Amino acid sequence: MFQDNNNINKDRLNTLSNSTIESQAITNDSALQIVKVIIAEDHLLFIEGLKSVLKQSEKFDFDITNIANTGPQLEEMLKTTDAELLLLDLNMPDKDGLNVLADIKGKYKDLKILALTNYDEVKLVKSAFKSGVDGYILKNIGIHDLHNAIDVVMDGRTYVGEGVELVNNGIKPLTPEMKAYQDKFLKKYNLTKREMEILSLIAQALSNKEIASELYISDQTVSVHRKNIMRKLGVSNAAALIKIAYENDLI
Secondary structure, eight states: OHHHHHHHHHHHHHHHHHHHHHHHHHHHHHHSEEEEEEEEOSOHHHHHHHHHHHTTOSSEEEEEEEEESSHHHHHHHHHSOOOSEEEEOSOOSSSOHHHHHHHHHHHOTTOEEEEEESOOOHHHHHHHHHHTOSEEEETTOOHHHHHHHHHHHHTTOOEEOTTOOSSGGGOOOOOHHHHHHHHHHHHHHTOOHHHHHHHHHHTTTOOHHHHHHHHTOOHHHHHHHHHHHHHHHTOOSHHHHHHHHHHTTOO
């Protein structure tokens, strides 16, 4: 009889243990932030690999609502979905990513767009940011880099991936015409030369620490300048600062 009771207790313990494990699994799953995603890409093998990588996220539960193989397909899909994140290949058939970008961002302002491409040409990178991408990464990056890029973009920040340059050789030649234009921009927004310098570095997606190291000043000083620049330009985040820098050809 005692043996039977022991067996019953063991069975109950195993059942309770299994229930606890299942409960923990459900809790862990529910802790993930669900993000609705559209993938715009025409290489099927790459799409399958991307799906697999997205499943490995420890922060997001990616719900892939649609997969577009062409630009026109993407435009149609966006009309009927409430996707929060777009993973966009800039090189697609019929109508490439750059040609649909501006229209997309204009219509779907809350949609985060991460360009995922093989192209690292400065001109193309600048055009992508001007057209509204929130992040730009190359396809040869690692899994961790992709998850980090998505994390940054979903947080409302701008991401520039490894190997992506925003200016040729880090320095853009300044012609007399450009110098005159920058001086006009300075006066219009009452920016100091130091603030203009910092704005240019912010537009290259440098952190406060990196800017401080570049200019031999403290992180706190950079933070104060950044806040003053945002106040003067009437914006509230780095993405908006970068957009203004590009629109006004400051870098």
